[in-house]
Amino acid sequence: MGIAYERTHRHGWWWKTLLSGFGLWVATIVVTVGTLNSNLIPTLILLGSFLVPFSVVLFVVERLTGTLAPVQVFLAFFVGGVFGVLGASVLESDLHASAWIYFRVGLIEEFVKTLIVVVMGRQVRPKTASQGALLGACVGSGFAAFESAGYAFNAALTTNGIDLGSLLQTEVMRSVLTPVGHVLWTSLLGAVIFGAADQQSARYRFTKGVLASFLAVAVLHGLWDSMGGIAAVLAVIFTGNAVPVLEYGFLRPGTDAAVASLSSTFYVGGLIIVSVLGLAGLRLALRHHQSRFRTRPSGTDIA
Secondary structure: OOEEEOOOOOHHHHHHHHHHHHHHHHHHHHHHHOOHHHHHHHHHHHHHHHHHHHHHHHHHHHOOOEEEOOOHEEEEEEEEHHHHHHHHHHHHHHOOOOOHHHHHHHHHHHHHHHHHHHOOOOOOOOOOOHHHHHHHHHHHHHHHHHHHHHHHHHHHHHHHHHEEEHHHHHHHHHHHHHOOOOHHHHHHHHHHHHHOOOOOOOOOOOOOHHHHHHHHHHHHHHHHHHHHHHHHHHHHOOOOOOOHOOEEEEEEEOHHHHHHHHHHHHHHHHHHHHHHHHHHHHHHHHHHHHHHHHOOOOOOOOO
């Protein structure tokens, strides 16, 4: 039996780290632009990619209970993140462009992260939905951090040298969206998996609810990744004269601007809808399984 950890005092280290880290990131940008020192690019990538995900980990550490120890949280972040991107990269290497590629990517990446949650949390007792959500958030944060570093690196490389503006734009966008992307999806799966576990033996039980949640999260992931294409199609459809004009193989400048503006609106709106669905799913999973945990038969041993 593992050692139980009482709830830690909330010192707010997560937001203190977030604010101080943001200051360091801004300072690094200023020095990089001022000195044109390319040696600072890795620092920019690491700070920008890891700041928000690592702050999520500190948020989790301040809310630990049961036998989920801080060392497990940090291992879930670093080891889970590395194995997550490696596993996803291997499984995605044979994917070919198709209308369903993003949904296949969603299935693969959520499967890899779920496997890591299951392995990292096998000794955790009791397996409550909240503990699963916290562990899942850490695995998702690690995956997001290492994946964002890769995207930032690719954005910086151009035929004309390093594109600092593209690198920073990529980091800002991915940092802002991280909490409602990989972190949210894996947190939801962790909550459902732990909530469905047997409370006496702490063994996993892969029920229909777990499978349904996995498929739902994979679909949300696929919708998120494909939202750019979906938004563009919707923009063309809802722009009155776009479809007839496209019959000639191009869009007039005025029509093109209208389509681009509408596409951006649909894109942002689509991401908001997917995020709200994910948050609603997490809230529902936590309430359902916490209610089940509280109403277990009296005298049941969950240790």
